[in-house]
Amino acid sequence: MNREEGITLYIVVPCYNEEEVLPETAKRLKEKMRALLERREISPQSRVLLVNDGSKDGTWGIIEGLHREDSLFSGADLSRNRGHQNALLAGLMVAMERCDAAVSMDADLQDDINAVDAMLEKYRQGCDVVYGVRSSRKTDSFFKRFTAEGFYRLMNAMGAESVFNHADYRLLSRRALEGLSQFKEVNLFLRGIVPLVGYTSATVEYSRGERFAGESKYPLKKMLSFAAEGITSMSVRPIRYVSLLGLLIFLVSLGILIYSIIQWAGGRTVMGWASIMCSIWAVGGLILLSLGVIGEYVGKIYLEAKGRPRYILRQLLEDK
Ligand code: UDP
Ligand code: MG
Numbered sequence: 001m002n003r004e005e006g007i008t009l010y011i012v013v014p015c016y017n018e019e020e021v022l023p024e025t026a027k028r029l030k031e032k033m034r035a036l037l038e039r040r041e042i043s044p045q046s047r048v049l050l051v052n053d054g055s056k057d058g059t060w061g062i063i064e065g066l067h068r069e070d071s072l073f074s075g076a077d078l079s080r081n082r083g084h085q086n087a088l089l090a091g092l093m094v095a096m097e098r099c100d101a102a103v104s105m106d107a108d109l110q111d112d113i114n115a116v117d118a119m120l121e122k123y124r125q126g127c128d129v130v131y132g133v134r135s136s137r138k139t140d141s142f143f144k145r146f147t148a149e150g151f152y153r154l155m156n157a158m159g160a161e162s163v164f165n166h167a168d169y170r171l172l173s174r175r176a177l178e179g180l181s182q183f184k185e186v187n188l189f190l191r192g193i194v195p196l197v198g199y200t201s202a203t204v205e206y207s208r209g210e211r212f213a214g215e216s217k218y219p220l221k222k223m224l225s226f227a228a229e230g231i232t233s234m235s236v237r238p239i240r241y242v243s244l245l246g247l248l249i250f251l252v253s254l255g256i257l258i259y260s261i262i263q264w265a266g267g268r269t270v271m272g273w274a275s276i277m278c279s280i281w282a283v284g285g286l287i288l289l290s291l292g293v294i295g296e297y298v299g300k301i302y303l304e305a306k307g308r309p310r311y312i313l314r315q316l317l318e319d320k
Pocket of ligand 1: 013014015016017018053081082083084087105106107108110215216217218
């Protein structure tokens with residue numbers, strides 16, 4: 001890091017079908033970067049890196065335009081849609097070789113970009129990881145807030161530790177990025193992995209705004225699969241619960257066995273079928289559920305074993 005010139009900062013923004021928000025986002029980020037540059041907090045080599053995650057609309061065209069007009073904007077185009085986490089990783093890995101620190105944020109700027117100042121301050125104080133944490137979710141709909149907070153609780157209950165109310169808005173120093181690059185897993189859940197990288201970390205609070213245009217790319221269905229992904233990538237606790245459940249049911253069945261013998265001895269063996277029906281359905285359901293949980297993990301092992309690339313870069317637009 002060159003003290004004179006300031007920190008070379010990369011802002012990494014994954015974009016999927018974001019043509020509605022991108023022009024405004026670019027404008028705001030440009031103002032922010034200019035201000036930081038004027039105060040000599042960041043170096044002239046600092047960039048905003050927009051990662052196009054295989055968008056189906058004009059997102060890449062907009063990124064190309066921004067790059068043509070202003071060398072502040074770099075663009076990375078993925079070969080196809082790989083999802084938020086992989087797109088973000090692609091951007092961070094490009095930034096890793098070029099920056100002192102990288103801040104990741106969403107294209108809709110729901111995360112207050114002014115928190116970047118505080119993140120840089122923490123970085124200067126020696127933190128390698130700075131988490132952006134939402135102080136309030138007033139602007140989110142009740143439903144989004146309820147499901148999102150439930151998400152963090154479920155994650156923690158299932159043993160996938162993560163920073164509460166922290167999404168993917170964070171600063172990573174170059175060496176934290178290098179640490180991150182050593183995690184080779186294909187089932188990527190950055191929020192769970194970043195704490196495992198270690199180093200000194202800090203949190204910065206901000207309030208979350210509304211998406212100013214476009215729609216959320218995380219409908220409930222994607223959120224649920226994201227939660228399942230996170231839990232099964234970070235923890236084997238669900239499998240342990242399955243084993244415990246099996247043990248519990250075995251103990252219950254011992255009780256039922258004893259009860260049946262007593263009934264038989266007392267000559268009252270012809271009982272209704274209700275109890276049998278109930279146990280068949282209950283036990284059958286639990287077996288299927290348990291198989292499903294184990295299947296999830298087997299599927300993950302399968303994907304990891306193949307070790308396919310997490311993203312493929314089609315093109316990189318940048319001015320040195
Ligand atoms: N995103 C992406 N690939 C996808 C889905 C989303 O790169 O397949 C990006 C999206 O463009 C945005 C970020 O991930 O920058 C977060 O998405 P969104 O704002 O829709 O999520 P929400 O804030 O509603 O959770
Ligand atoms: Mg959003």
